[in-house]
Amino acid sequence: MKTSKWNLIIMFVVSVISFCGCVQDDDFKVPDTVVADPVIPGTIIDIDAVLGSVNQANIGNNNMDAIITFEATNTYMLGYVISSDEAGNFFEELILQDRPENPTAGINVQIDVSPLFTIYNFGRKIYVKLDGLSAGVSNGVITIGRRDGERIEKISGAKMTEHLIRTPEVASIVPLVVDINDFSNELESLYIQLNNVQFGASEVLGDNPKTFAAEDDDEFDGERLLQNCTEGGSVILSTSTFSDFKGLLLPANQGSIKGVLTRNFFDTFYTMYINSPEDITFDTDERCGCGLESTVGTSNLFIDNFETQTLNTLITGNGWTNYIEAGSTGWEAYTATGTNASLGKSARCSGRFSNGDSNVAWLITPAVDLDTTTNETLRFKTSNSFSDSSTLVVLYSDNWDGTVAGVNLASWKPIVDATIVQDSDFFGDWINSGPISLDCLSGIINVAFKYQGSSDEDFDGTYELDDISIDAQ
């Protein structure tokens, strides 16, 4: 081959190399993902302001759920993210509260995007551009989204970054420690903590302890009873059947739990959702309460079905102590037929028309000596009617002196394993408490049924009680 031809080839190769035949290679630099501090081109308002507007509108709408729509208000709502869909227990929603610590207002934001935890992670401070959105009560809690007729629907995914503006701040959220008996609308959509709680004996003891949400009869959510060891009362922990931890077994011991307080789908009771199992810290090994007993002994220690009582008067006799601690209503005898029938004569307590802001009424059994018997059990039946924010707890004391004046001086502890009627139960049903074991208790005790109204009589309801029996072997 002639030199000139070699030259030609060399020239060609050189020109080819210098000519840009470059193609983007596989080595992409990690892009800058730092979130810039946004400049908010409008008025910044609190979650409280939105809640207030919705509540106002509801009042103006004869207390029916109203929807308010933001148009040309140029307002931006500030909030901190307290929910996380990382474990799949929240889906296409963000729960925001007004501050990282001691929050006073929380709200639910519906958005058609999954996952959200990669963008709006737990503790992230964000602004919600309200114009174009609507707010109202949805599934029992105040919710922001896009209006679809009389419903609040999800904000379109394509509109996400327009409406949900991130800031660089990721706050550390300090949960608000509350008691189950203090649940109210004001605590909805807040990140709360319950101390000294345990799962119900039927959830975690026995041959088939339950998982969070992987039981055969779990639909949408697994609902598990959480009991308050110190004050009594219980709440349902809800876990999505789509969550990543649905198959984990519930812990049997007790401790504290953090999560978002909200209402169930049908708005019939308070419930709590956790972000991940890491929100549960059960570090006390002993359970409270004696658990349940499968059989009832033949020796009766105390029994009453109220058949000897006089209708529409306070329960008396048979060793009962009837003590109205606050308000004007106490436990009285009644009968009813129809859907909401009594069991012959039954006892009830209702703060609804007690003409007082608060109503607390006790019904206390006579003393029972547990030192001479074994395998003692307690049984009773409860029902309710629009119990709303009122509660019924079952307590015992081993140091009450038997006087009305001594009630508040004695130490009362909850009988946590008692199944007491829930808001979600049908008002006509009578709920068996189950044979609750008293076997782990000792000494001489009294059992008390304590009705606790809310601070607003309009939210007080009625509890009914009957067929109380304490037995031993």
Add this chain to the structure above:
Amino acid sequence: MKHQLLVFLFICFSVTVISAQTIIKGSINDGTTDEPIPDVTVSIEGSELVEKTDANGEFIFLLNVPLGEQMLLIEKIGYGTKRYPIIVNEGKTVDIQDMSMEFDNDARDLVIISITENDLNGEDDGATDNISGLLQASRDVFLNAAAFDFSATFFRPRGLDNSDGKVLINGIEMNKLMSGRPQWANWGGLNDVQRNQEFTMGMSANDYTFSDLAGTTNMIMRASKYRKGGRLSYASANRSYEGRVMASYSSGLVNGGWSYTFLGSRRFGNEGYVDGTLYDANSLFLSVEKQLSETHSLNFSAIYAQNRRGRSTSVTEEVYNLRGNEYNPFWGVLNGEQRNSRIRRVNEPIFMLNHFWNISNKTSLNTNASYQLGTTGNTRIDNGGTRLVTFNGQNSYIGGANNPDPTYYQRLPSYFLRDSNPSAFDFEQAFIAQQQFLNDGQLDWNALYSGNANIAAQGGNSIYAIQEDRNDDQDFTVNTIVDSQISNDIKINGNISYRRLKSENFAVLNDLLGGNGFLDVDFFAEETDPNSIDGLLESVAQSDRRNPNRIVKEGERYKYNFDIEASVLNGFAQAQFNYKKIDFYTGVSVSQTSYQRIGLYENGNFPGTRSFGPSEKLQFSNAGFKGGLTYKISGRHLLGLNASYQTKAPTIRNSFSNSRQNNDVVIGLESENIQSLDVSYVFRSPIVKGRLTGYFSEFKDGTDIGFYFTEDLAGQGFNSGDAFVQEITTNIDTRNVGIEFGLEAQVTSTLKLKAIASVGQYVYIDDPDLYLTSDDFDGPLTFGDGKANLKNYHVPGGPERAYQLGFEYRDPDFWNFGLTTNYFSNAYIDVSNLARSANFSTDFDGQEIIAYDASIARQLLKQEKFDDYFLVNVTGGKSWRVKSYFIGFFATINNVLDQAYKTGGFEQSRIAKYTRLEEDQSRAFGPLFGARYFYGNGTTYYLNVYVRF
């Protein structure tokens, strides 16, 4: 090799009774370089005598030479054809030395381009596999047209698949054992050194191998077979690559019996016709041959073809209507650059040693060894990143994300309008989604990176990562091929070969997308999965139980990891008989094939030896018989026939039902039985050449495996029939019947007219067996009688009917122009097998669906036939001679009329149930899970400029 069958179905030796030796001989040189040209086909028109030139450009006809005035035809791919009139006298020798042929830099290039481009997109992509790589340029008018003009539309001659044909390089079979298909990317970009191709049609006699139905191509890539000279070229196009540069040089025969050839090329492009399809390919070729003695020659060839491409995919009609045929959901902008999430990488160099031994002038022995090793990889986004949360001594994996695909059904307008009476809100949402899809509609890389960064800041693992599915193969082949003219009339061929493959199959974590690690567990695993041995999520979810909860870094293997070991021992023998009026041949092939999977991970869903360690060793013994004849009515009229029967071992891919997870072998796995028959009439005159062929082939006991997510499987309980499944279809019986017609008329010395037609019907002739497997349910799942009612459905794969009219004008002044009009019809969709099983009519509880209406069902299950379409293609070129250099260009414009058309498509098996399909198909604003289609390119161009010396 002295006697070389070429190109045509019918290789005929006309026999003239002679007493004295009548001989025609001569030599052929390159008109430009005066170098001898090897492998030129020399035939005597009307006699069907055919010879080939040797390395010195010489040929000789010794036997049965016809007397009188004859026309000598010399042809070679890459050169202009020439005809020389001669007069042959009995007992005399006609010796024509130094006939010249002009190198013809035209469309030949294009053939290989169209093939390799499309083939590269194939593999693993389901229906993109449609192109038959065996559409080689040949002298057959029909195949020529098919290669040039039909390949862009997935046309498959006789309805045959790539795996129904064979590709050989220097006599070594290159079809992959894994898929049965040749991997064209392994030798892409080597156009200049792939001009020496021998093609035999169908099952007709082939000197190297038993052949296969779609034909056999042998590329001769040895240094001594290349024409001396060099070539530089630059091509520009907008189909797959944007530019190609190529330089090659061949030494011809130089001192000491050496010859050498090298080629270097680069193809590049940031995107082809479809958006975001980058192209980055470098190819090198080196061949050195030494003529050891008069009878021995040793050749070494090395091919290094490295290829990296951005892939595209099928889309639904809704997506097509919004974004057109250039849309590709796989890419998005990152740092201001296009980044495609699906990159296909092929890098499998081939080294071969070839020994040629002319034992006598009648017998030759060719012994070859080849070794190929390297990698193919396909990337994708893995959105299942989690972190380990240990709670009360129990492990759970939290995290994971939705599919970030912008065409995910929940992001498209139809999803928001799925209800029968959409509200104003629904329309608003649909509009927002539509605007979003129109204005952006690409992958959001920043969201992936920012999500990972967000999680990493809290100490979590990557949620998103790039996974690369890899095949790292070592393929070793040795064979020896004998060719002997044992008498004037009889030639025998034989081939013994042994092939051994070790294939490593695994996923590798390619990119953590800014994160720190990736937890190697199956995000979709459930503790309730049927194969869980202890009911614990942490057991089921493991990719490798022997190495649980592993945090994977970039470059490490994860998810699945197994080896395949395979070997094939094959013997082939053939005899060809040539007589005056009739030629015939017969061939036989026997083979022994074995496959074994060796699991290197113990999969959580399939603990123990079900996934770990060696599988059952699969053994297949196969045989094939074929025979054919040519009856010569006269030199101008020929009748031919080929018949064959063979059994073929299933490919590795179709042998293990779920090789990524376990050692399971396909239940009822059998070798495929194939029988075929074709009959042809050939007419050849100096002006008109034509062929008419009728063909028939039947495939029995075929196997196919598909993978998909499906909902509401029958009999799996209410709301619990969703699963990611492997669909195994066995006993597939199909029949291909049709006719092929090609006619070419050299109207004047410059103008040639062409007309071709192919009309076929490719149908299932029986109902195959179908079962599903999955880690989501127990055991193989069958429906009803276990069949898929596919009988009489069309086998998908390109148009069954194709027609062409065209002309070529070749001016003596070194320019040419051609135009073809092509018409295609009767292309059918790939139907969902599952929807044709009893799953379709059976409810969650195994009972028949109450509302089942047979006439509506028939409507739903009707196979879609795609619309007919025209494609007009134009070619043209010109060349100049400047001193000893030739400079020229060649250009084509395809689909001049910018016709929109579907090249293929398939029904999704996601909702293969009467109630769901009926609901989906009757949605006013389009189905959510409609069929997915491949759309053809609009108008595209290709321009090649070259210098040759």
